[in-house]
Amino acid sequence: MASSTLHFSVRRRPPQLVAPASPTPRELKRLSDIDDQEGLRFQIPVIQFYRHEPAMAGQNPASVIRDALARTLVFYYPFAGRLREGAGKKLFVDCTGEGVLFIEAEADVKLKDFGDALHPPFPCLEELLFDVDGSSAVLNTPLLLIQVTLLSCGGFILALRLNHTMSDAPGLVQLMTAVGELARGSSSPSVIPVWRRELLEARPSPAPFFPHPEYEQVPDTEGTITPLDNTAHRSFIFGPREISILRSRLPSQLRGASSTFDILTACVWRSRTRALQPADPKENFRIICIVNIRGRINPPLPSGFYGNAFGLPVAIATAGELCSRPLDYAVELVKRAKSQVSGDYLHSVADYMVMKGRPHFTVVRTYVISDLTRAGFGDVDFGWGKPVYGGPAKGGVGVSPGVFNFFIPFVNASGEKGIVVPICLPPPAMRRFVAEIQSLLSAQSAL
Incomplete structure (x- = not known):
């Protein structure tokens, strides 16, 4: 594990704008009514760690990636534009061709110094993904910021920040893969x-045909939004053994019918709620599962679509029920919420966004989980091979950082696969969360 005390210095060149390598259309392109909802109007950070590759000796990763990025933007030219807001909070991309922000940097640290089990939280992240002054607003700023930091061992770190209204994880991976292909010599x-x-x-005449409790506006009567000024960050690794123990705690009819996502989401939701020690057992607590609708919508989205294409189905339980009942209660709720999602559901969300002014999803007493275990960040190759780690730069992102989180793929030194879950909680709640997880994993259920 990377040392939390690891410190190093980063020397950055002045940021520059990388524009498309050849002329691109100047036009105004509408985002979808899924893209421009309030809950996606934030910057999402991603980080990739790459080893030294002897076959690439003499090649500067920053130069290779910058050149490939410019050529990729000819195909993905909306990313070189700027976001504008019109009537009714409708978002558009003004395809100006101005470009994306790019920073070349060097650090006096080796890849091995980060440890052999890379996962969030990462030391000195703010140095590896520098917040260029004036660049972090959602409107009228670059839609993508990339920093390539060369390490003293010959490896490098690529960190980027994406305006989430432009793409979801599959869309971003599609863009990054394209940059990698062009960096390795492809022409397109x-x-x-x-x-x-x-x-x-x-x-044309919006009329939602599903209820959408995921967007219900709930007052924060008990102060249950995680505070930002005093939080502990820690990652938990669930390998095959841990998942097997959790699965064994379910009744026999649920064990084979529940996915790893179902079980782990229920486990984190229940344990987190117990750790927060809700004052009122009758208060509702929510879990929102991000569900990709590619393959669920008819007619299907075309190959190459890189916008946001997911739903936010919600499961709701009172604090008392969630904390006192066994794990299978939460699993059943998660499975039921996921089953709601279809193409019709997402079109209903689009109608709801227009009718209700593009509201933010509920954040009070809510936890949001996005499964990135199959997103493909770990396959992006710029010529130096696949990354040692590829994925979210931190957990708890978004407008309410304690609310939005990820499941991240993990491979240990012996090649065993698992899932990393970064958690962000106030320190006392974090200690209780650790105890909850340890209790669940201490012994197999008698069921």
Whole structure:
């Protein structure tokens, strides 16, 4: 594990704008009514760690990636534009061709200094992904910021920050993969990007045909939004043994019918709620599961679509029920919430966004989980091979950082696969959360 006391200095060159390598259309492109909802109007950080590759001796990763990025932006030219807001909070991309922010840097640290089990939280992240002054607003700023930091061992770190309204995880991986392909010599991406955001827009006469409790506006009567000024960050690793123990705690009819995501989401939701020690057992607590609708919508989204294409189904339980009942209660609720998601559901969300002014999803007494174990960040190759780690730079991102989190793939030194869950909680609640997880994993259920 990387040492939490690891410190190093980073020397950055002045940030520059990387524009498309050849002329691109100057036009205004509408985001979808899924893209521009309030809950996606934030910057999401990603980080990739790459080893030294002897075959690339003499090649500067920053130069290679910057050149490939410029050529990739010819295909993904909306990323070189700027976001504007119109009537009714509708978002548009003004395809100005100004470019994305790029920073080249060097650090006096080796890859091995980060440890052999890379996962969030990462030391000195603010140095590896520098917040260029004036760049972090959602509107009228670069839609992508990339920093390539060369390490003293010959490896490098690529960190980026994406305006989430532009893409979800599959869309971002599609873009990064294209940069990698062009960096390795291709003349064009293997998957040609497709805009088609109108496929996820509201109907001319919006009329939601599903209830949408995920967007219910709930007052924070008990102060249960995680405070930002005093939080502990820690990652938990669930390997095959841990998942097997959790699965064994379910009744026999649920064990085979529940996915790893179902079980782990229920475990984290229940344990986190217990750790927060809700004052009122009748208060509702929520878990929102981000569900990719690619493959669930008819007609299907075209290959190459890189917009946001997911739903936010919610499960709701009172604190008393969630904390006192066994794990299978939470598993059943998670499974039921996921089953709601379909193409019709997402079109209903689009209608709801237009009718209700693009509200933020509920954040009070809510936890949001996004499963990135199969997103593909770990396969992005710029010529130096696959990353040692690829994925979210930290847990707890978004407008309410204690609310939004990820499941991240993990491989240990012996090649065993697992899932990393970064957790962000106030220190006393973190200590209780650790105890809850240890209790669940201490022995197999008698069921």
